[in-house]
Amino acid sequence: MSLRNCRNVKVLEVSPVGQLKRPDEFFEIKLEYPDWDGWKPGQFVMIRPAGWELDLLWARPFSICSADGDTLTLFVQKVGRGTGRIVALKPGDTVSIWGPLGNSFAMEPEIPTLLLAGGIGIAPFCGYVEQHPHPENLRLFLAHRLSLDCYPFAALSERVEGVCMRDDQPEDLQKIIAVMKEQIVEYAAKDGLILSCGPTPFMKTVQRFAAECGVRAQVSLENRMACGVGACLGCVTKDGSGHHVQVCTRGPVFWADKVEL
Amino acid sequence: MNMNVSFGGLSLKNPVMTASGTFGFGLEFAPYGDLTKLGGIVVKGMSLKPREGNPMPRIAETPCGMLNAIGIQNPGVENFIRQALPVLPWKEVAVVANLYACDAEEFGELADILAGEEGIAALEVNVSCPNVKEGGIAFGQDPKQICKVTEAVKKKAGNKPVMVKLSPNVTDITICARAAAEGGADSLSLINTLSGMAVDIHNRKPRIANVIAGLSGPAIKPVALRCVHQVVQAVDIPVVGIGGIASAEDALEFILVGAHAVQVGTANFLRPDFSFDLVDELEKLLEEIGAGSLEEFRGSLELPL
Ligand SMILES: Cc1cc2nc3c(=O)[nH]c(=O)nc-3n(C[C@H](O)[C@H](O)[C@H](O)COP(=O)(O)O)c2cc1C
Ligand code: FES
Numbered sequence: 001m002s003l004r005n006c007r008n009v010k011v012l013e014v015s016p017v018g019q020l021k022r023p024d025e026f027f028e029i030k031l032e033y034p035d036w037d038g039w040k041p042g043q044f045v046m047i048r049p050a051g052w053e054l055d056l057l058w059a060r061p062f063s064i065c066s067a068d069g070d071t072l073t074l075f076v077q078k079v080g081r082g083t084g085r086i087v088a089l090k091p092g093d094t095v096s097i098w099g100p101l102g103n104s105f106a107m108e109p110e111i112p113t114l115l116l117a118g119g120i121g122i123a124p125f126c127g128y129v130e131q132h133p134h135p136e137n138l139r140l141f142l143a144h145r146l147s148l149d150c151y152p153f154a155a156l157s158e159r160v161e162g163v164c165m166r167d168d169q170p171e172d173l174q175k176i177i178a179v180m181k182e183q184i185v186e187y188a189a190k191d192g193l194i195l196s197c198g199p200t201p202f203m204k205t206v207q208r209f210a211a212e213c214g215v216r217a218q219v220s221l222e223n224r225m226a227c228g229v230g231a232c233l234g235c236v237t238k239d240g241s242g243h244h245v246q247v248c249t250r251g252p253v254f255w256a257d258k259v260e261l
Numbered sequence: 262m263n264m265n266v267s268f269g270g271l272s273l274k275n276p277v278m279t280a281s282g283t284f285g286f287g288l289e290f291a292p293y294g295d296l297t298k299l300g301g302i303v304v305k306g307m308s309l310k311p312r313e314g315n316p317m318p319r320i321a322e323t324p325c326g327m328l329n330a331i332g333i334q335n336p337g338v339e340n341f342i343r344q345a346l347p348v349l350p351w352k353e354v355a356v357v358a359n360l361y362a363c364d365a366e367e368f369g370e371l372a373d374i375l376a377g378e379e380g381i382a383a384l385e386v387n388v389s390c391p392n393v394k395e396g397g398i399a400f401g402q403d404p405k406q407i408c409k410v411t412e413a414v415k416k417k418a419g420n421k422p423v424m425v426k427l428s429p430n431v432t433d434i435t436i437c438a439r440a441a442a443e444g445g446a447d448s449l450s451l452i453n454t455l456s457g458m459a460v461d462i463h464n465r466k467p468r469i470a471n472v473i474a475g476l477s478g479p480a481i482k483p484v485a486l487r488c489v490h491q492v493v494q495a496v497d498i499p500v501v502g503i504g505g506i507a508s509a510e511d512a513l514e515f516i517l518v519g520a521h522a523v524q525v526g527t528a529n530f531l532r533p534d535f536s537f538d539l540v541d542e543l544e545k546l547l548e549e550i551g552a553g554s555l556e557e558f559r560g561s562l563e564l565p566l
Contacts, residue, residue, distance in 0.1 A: 006293050006534045048532065052509055054479045055325045058530055094533045098293070221287075226320055226327065226530045227294075231285030233305075233331045234320035244313050244334055250290075 006098040007034040011089045018150030020127045024149045027087040030074045034097055039064055041128035042253045045099030056082050061225045064122040075123040101228050102252045105195050109133045114187045115140045118198020122151050135159045181209050188213035193236035207256040217256040225245040262544055268499035268521040271383050271421025273300035273355055277540050280343030280503055281306050281359035294537030301355035306387050308361045311337035315469040321459045325371040326480030328457055338374050343539035351380035359385045369413040376419035383422040391554035393510045401428030404440035411444025414544035427451040430443050433489045435495035442496045450501040451484045478527040479505040493519030519560035
């Protein structure tokens, strides 16, 4: 049987994350595990609740956070109508799911690796940290806008060195950019690897500093998608030679020097 | 029930085809179903030279539908023939090439190249893409051009059947249908997307970089059904119904008004196994409603006298 068949699975649990402020923005969603043979950190799934009927039409892409024998966990930020209706799902509701889709982050266990997450961009790193054989070689940097308990940062920093900065006051952004640069310079010096996921301006910053210091870096893109399988050409980005390529099949992870952001 | 259909030089094992631009080159969907189960696969629109397509953003979701302005991004006909076609199971499923060009001569060249390809069952001529500023729209809205392009393709197509795909963005689609028939089309497919637009009041920008885009999905089904109904009455050549099909019942509606086959577009995005399932569901529903055969049911719409 193919790894990527489309299945119907049940929702097991939907729980808000971070009770302090805006309790309705971040959610952890647990689904029945769709009997895949495997998956890799950086890959994503397309999810479409059965109850949507004909409106909305598109499934929504989500990074795979973690997946074990019975449960697939996703981290969802409510940003629009689709995600709003997804976080309103109840245990027992049915969703169509296809995946695991796309490529994955480079994993070089012996190489010092810096994970740069902008907000919800932390999601794919949950699985990355979990599957990494030498978490002592990892450092996670999170730049976040909402209170820290909205993100799975505490759990991750039990396993890896964690650094976080909040973007709250007007002067914070410049501070964050300065620290990102410092860290990228540091990893360039030790010939490390940089992986990043976050909003486009965040990844542009990573791309620019990585190019300046000549360090290898990957960025994970989160373009709007309709099919998730490379067919509609609605999700494209420009590769290093200016050609449009599908983010859903040729990405979502790209080497920073081989993509136009 | 016998689900075979033969029309306009095409012979399909069932009336379910996938619509151009929504099913890639077919192989993208191979992990989700058996491609040879389908009646036919219409591949992504192709041009003589590779095209990069339109800038991003290219797609937007709308109520029960979507807008797209992909701009016929494609690797060009030669790359299609070299890379995609050999790996498609064309011996067991009808592979239809969708031709996109900016003048009649180029259309003829495309037809000439594809006519020699054993793996191609038919040519579908896209005279109606509303997305691309430099072409498409002029042909699709001008009956003389439709006729001329059809003739040009037909002349070079050898023994390949030619299906002309019509745009709904016209005052009277039957005039375009007659023009294609006059040009020698073996069949017609309709409709392509409806011209549309979406804007964002927060950033005061169009939601699609190309500004004007093509609307598809269930939202356009009533328009598509009306167009197919009118065209079936107006011409003698067979018609393939396209537009908003998202269930077996939708497909049968098109067949009821007279379509020989249907193409499924946007519904392939509901889930990637949609079209494969539709093949079974269509047969089941035909039996359920007590239709004697596909042929008996086709065009059996009872109109008020
Ligand atoms: C993303 C997308 C790309 C399309 N690309 C093409 C194309 O390359 N050539 C073409 O003839 N029609 C193209 N179409 C139009 C479809 O083939 C079909 O005619 C239209 O979407 C209406 O059917 P539907 O409502 O089932 O989607 C495209 C449609 C979509 C949604
Ligand atoms: S989402 Fe359709 S090609 Fe990527």
